[in-house]
Amino acid sequence: MVWETPYFSYAVRELPKGCQLCVRGEKLVLFTTGKCPRDCFYCPLSETRRGDVVYANERPVKSLDDIIEEALLMEARGAGVTGGDPLARLDRTVEYIRLLKEAFGESFHVHLYTTGALATKKNLEKLYDAGLDEIRFHPDLFNPNSRLFKVEIENIRNAFDFDWDVGGEIPSIPGQFERMRRYADFLDNLGAKFLNVNELEFSETNLRAILDRGYRPISDESAAIKGSLELGLRLLEWGEENTSLSYHLCTAKLKDAVQLKNRLRRMARNVAKPYMEITEDGTLRFGIAEYDDLDELYTLLVEEAEVPAEWLYLNREKGRIEMPEEVAVELAEAIEGDVRFFIVEEYPTFDRLEVERIPLP
Numbered sequence: 001m002v003w004e005t006p007y008f009s010y011a012v013r014e015l016p017k018g019c020q021l022c023v024r025g026e027k028l029v030l031f032t033t034g035k036c037p038r039d040c041f042y043c044p045l046s047e048t049r050r051g052d053v054v055y056a057n058e059r060p061v062k063s064l065d066d067i068i069e070e071a072l073l074m075e076a077r078g079a080g081v082t083g084g085d086p087l088a089r090l091d092r093t094v095e096y097i098r099l100l101k102e103a104f105g106e107s108f109h110v111h112l113y114t115t116g117a118l119a120t121k122k123n124l125e126k127l128y129d130a131g132l133d134e135i136r137f138h139p140d141l142f143n144p145n146s147r148l149f150k151v152e153i154e155n156i157r158n159a160f161d162f163d164w165d166v167g168g169e170i171p172s173i174p175g176q177f178e179r180m181r182r183y184a185d186f187l188d189n190l191g192a193k194f195l196n197v198n199e200l201e202f203s204e205t206n207l208r209a210i211l212d213r214g215y216r217p218i219s220d221e222s223a224a225i226k227g228s229l230e231l232g233l234r235l236l237e238w239g240e241e242n243t244s245l246s247y248h249l250c251t252a253k254l255k256d257a258v259q260l261k262n263r264l265r266r267m268a269r270n271v272a273k274p275y276m277e278i279t280e281d282g283t284l285r286f287g288i289a290e291y292d293d294l295d296e297l298y299t300l301l302v303e304e305a306e307v308p309a310e311w312l313y314l315n316r317e318k319g320r321i322e323m324p325e326e327v328a329v330e331l332a333e334a335i336e337g338d339v340r341f342f343i344v345e346e347y348p349t350f351d352r353l354e355v356e357r358i359p360l361p
Ligand SMILES: C[S@@+](CC[C@H](N)C(=O)[O-])C[C@H]1O[C@@H](n2cnc3c(N)ncnc32)[C@H](O)[C@@H]1O
Pocket: 036, 042, 043, 044, 082, 083, 084, 085, 113, 114, 115, 137, 138, 169, 170, 171, 197, 198, 199, 200, 201, 202, 203, 206
């Protein structure tokens, strides 16, 4: 039976362990390099992520401490190691997996995404020895002229020499049922555990290539591509009948509405200052005041408006004074002149992305 999960996705049999933790927002996203031996037309990586860069969630990694700090802030119970192809910087990837396992214990679940192009026995052995629990292969199925596909397919066989969960993870590309079906068969015959299928989405960098191939978004509000979900469902129905793999059809909505929100909520609990409210979506909501001379404004608020100092935070980096929402609303009414008051909502992430800004009259 194809069943609808509580996370706006679809599954056959049980969800892979990596997904179970991911949907609850419990997985640190560890991006170990943007380097990759492939050039998929649907590659979603932004320009900044295409270099040899390292991120733990949204936090640029400069030292091992950055990874630990980020995992602690979100109370991570596992990590998804991604890229690029994490095997393109194997020693770094191995070092980070080992670090996480040593810091958080054996039960900290680590899964990894790879093209398979570099998955030699020797390389896989290093990952296994570091403690990797689950590996997901995304070979170059949809590129008929691929020079890497054969190597990748041969390398996937190597993964079955180790005692970890092996699966596939591929995007659902409308019109490509046959290739997806053949890959499912191949994995099933080898004794793999699962095949994950991702609803195809466009990003700023792949939009042109996706449109040029005739694909279209499902609506103006969504990055999901028409026909991808239906094709994924068709594969799950076929797979249920014809293979013994588990399947998970991961939707754009799951990533947006569930996984991200859950991760933000976990993080918000540890990041929110006393004057910030944590919203349903896991964002931080509070009031701010902006003015050319912040020191002068601070003195005015404390000495003349008599706002208790513990309600105020002078954020020089962002050029503003932060405070509880209600205080900003009251002050906006009481203070005349050039001071600008707003209610803002920000992600609790390292980059503190601002998602809402309401000017107060
Ligand atoms: C973002 S990638 C990260 C790891 C690696 N770069 C890869 O492609 O395997 C993780 C998964 O996302 C999926 N994916 C790639 N491009 C996608 C897109 N444009 N829309 C939805 N899923 C995509 C693939 O199934 C891939 O296995």
